[in-house]
Amino acid sequence: MYWLKRNLPRLVIAPSFGVIAWFVYGFIFWTIYISFTKSKLLPKYELWGIDQYFRLWSMPRWHVAVENLFIFTILFIILCVFIGIVLAILLDQKIRAEGFLRTIYLYPMALSFIVTGTAWRWILNPSLGIEKFAQDIGFETFTFDWLVTPGMSIYTIVIAGVWQSSGFIMAIFLAGLRSVDDEIIKAAKIDGAGIVSVYTKIILPMMRPVFMSAIVILVHLAIKSYDLVIALTAGGPGISSDMPAVFMTQMAFHRSEIGLASASAIMMFLTVSAIVVPYLYSELKREDDRK
């Protein structure tokens, strides 16, 4: 009885711990293992070495996917962070309609990527969408057919992605700005600093942790981005807007290449880990320092 009482917290955690250990970490190890085998349609457990990774990196399609991921991630981060900071700073100027504006800036975050993709697919479609509107109001030579142009369709994913996620970045920056002590700003103003230099020289440097969080989240979102690609371009035209997440699903569930799919999944996992592990380490260290 005493033993039960003493260990009750552990017993309560145990099922969840077991579930996570099995379904998260056990599964990741399974995927790592399979990536070292010759598995095609069904898993084979005979080790084959790292050949799947060589195959993966020799595939032009994988290179397209990685290159797209790179373009998407960079633009997605730059635009979201830029828009997020600008909006947060402007909203922080004691605006009367702040609540209302914030609601408008953030609502896309409540929509799924499938809904977002569906809407933008309609807006950006060349025959009846924004192109036709521009032509109707007089810009007769205006063309905007990125959605169906290989090499350009990846940028439509950026447009829709930024629309969906930038409000969220605004929200975390706004929360960060609100936690800055007003006294610091007052003191700087008394010393004669202008409003712009107060932000660029004093406040933004103080928000380095917020930048870090924002970037980690955005990278993580970008690497996982699957739904938006499917709904907007389905990786097309051809494979021109392919991304690693789409590549993985294709290989795993349509091409019966689960060894190769596992290798690509592990590449994604390693990329996320390379960014998240140092971030979590520094965050947890910060928390320990505060104690």
Added chain:
Amino acid sequence: MTENNIQTYKELEKSSNTKKLIYRWVLFIILGIFALYYITPLYVMIVTSFKTMEEIRQGNLFSLPGSLNLKSWDVAWNGQGFSAGDVYLKTYFWNSVKLVVPAVIISTILGAINGYALTKWRFKGDSYIFLLFLFGTFIPYQAILLPMSRTLGFMGISNSIYGLILVHVVYGLCFTTLFCRNYYISISDEIVKAARIDGAGFFKIFFKIMLPISAPILVVTIIWQFTMIWNDFLFGATFTFGAEAPIQVALNNMVLTSSSVKRYNVDMAAAIIAGFPTLIVYVLAGKYFIRGLTAGSVKG
């Protein structure tokens, strides 16, 4: 102070006031432009959903419909009435409801108990366990898709709502535990200590003391889980097909099923239907929604 000095001071004040006014206006214009950027797609979706295909071809993206035509909403929800290849949302909407309710409840309860045990009943190694949960919120799900689909097969619950409930509870657990843990850690240990001295046990303290003060974090957790599960596409598309699919999968199928003629009005009505529940939650409880987003971002 001389007459002259007062004069210049007044002028200075006046010019700074005009400057302030211009500055305010520029501010509002920029904010307004951004508001337009965010709101326009929703406006386009709504007007398109009420147009006939004829109006869509004749007019442009932003033109208003001639009349409130509800036909496309009817088709999006109920289908066209013929059976072969008819895709509509009704069934799948209820699939998602049947999925979301149990998955949100189970994962939230487990998360609350875990968070409580990890913060108020510290034991050796608890911080490592927390770390496992924390890292679990970041993993790309592609790394678990294949074994998960095999496991669901072994358990005999592949292509079923039950399978999806399991998946969402398992991977939602990391988030719910994280949220609750971060909340409970900010609550003073003294209350728990006092209750323990009075002889209250693990569950008594949880139900009598912790749960009554947990409303804020439970709302955040529930909204987060609801949004994540309702909006999920990857798990739904991977583990279900046909009549068992959740709403986002159905929406995507509907849009992609190009029966030669694109029905943009129906697509838009369907997209609004699929986005409606989360949008409503956001409008009604936006404060908690944002808190969840930021709680999920500033981790640790």
